[in-house]
Amino acid sequence: MQNHIIFFSGGKSSFSAADYVKTHFPDDNIVLYFTDTLWEDEDLYRFIYEASDKLELPMLIHSRGITPAQLMVQQKFMANNRVGTCSKELKMKVSSKYLKKGIVPDVEKWHNKHFLKAEDFITGATLYFGIGFEEMHREGPIRANWKPFEVEMPLIENIIDNDAILAKYGIRQPRMYDMQFSHNNCKGRCVKAGQGHFKNLLMKDEKTFIELMEQEIIISEYIRYCKQPAIKSGKLPDHMYKDVWEFVSSGRKSEKIINILSNTDYLKSKRRLLGEDNKGQPINKAYTFMKTLSLEELEKQPIQCDIWDIGGCGCFVEYEANE
Known part of the structure; x- marks a missing residue:
């Protein structure tokens, strides 16, 4: 009996990969493996539990117990579409x-x-990823990072209709696809996304967009605050951490948080007064998820965004296996 581990993301492709393994190796030891960022859409959890039930496969769920926003506060670093520290720390590692x-x-x-x-489902296991031909740029890095495990990607090597596989089990697709998102990750809040993706979030789920926009502002200001020499050296205490942590954890807005959100234009105009970059130069630009545009700017001028700039997480590509 062989071991098979399916990296189960909550997307349609990973479900198809699970069906492929179940169909071809019905007598082997198969595990669905989900790494939870705790930032997922509510319907993702419905989908993965229903999938485990109907596939009759065990599902192992692992998490560090913090969200990407909490990680950014801990690291004092804004994950972005160039550096996806959240996927690296909360999923890959x-x-x-x-x-x-x-x-x-x-x-x-x-x-x-x-x-x-x-009980031993790891020794000699083959790892499966729901990577299709449209994501073949991820194939090489994933195989390299997961050595010495054998890696298989059934959707590259076979013609598989994801919707037909869902219909086979009578499972409704995750609602993020119904909302025209290209994947079912992080409730549309993937920090590696582009303007088109975030515009879609604004149009389809304005509440989540506004919450994310406010988190981007607060985390940005907190990082800038922590770069003050006196705070960075420890000569002065960090008076913002408790308020910021509570905000990204529960949404509760203290007076400090309300003040920051109410004065974003003022903070932009006075940005040179606080914080220095690694070269000792004054910080005069907000930290943002996207390189050229903050969510606040996108929300005010959504019609001018690049609708073809979708972006995406690309988990298990940036992580070096020897870390």
């Missing part, structure tokens, strides 16, 4: 440390564990 070194993260949950056919 979590899975790599567990499968290669046996390090269990802060949060571990099983669903349908009774379908597990052997």
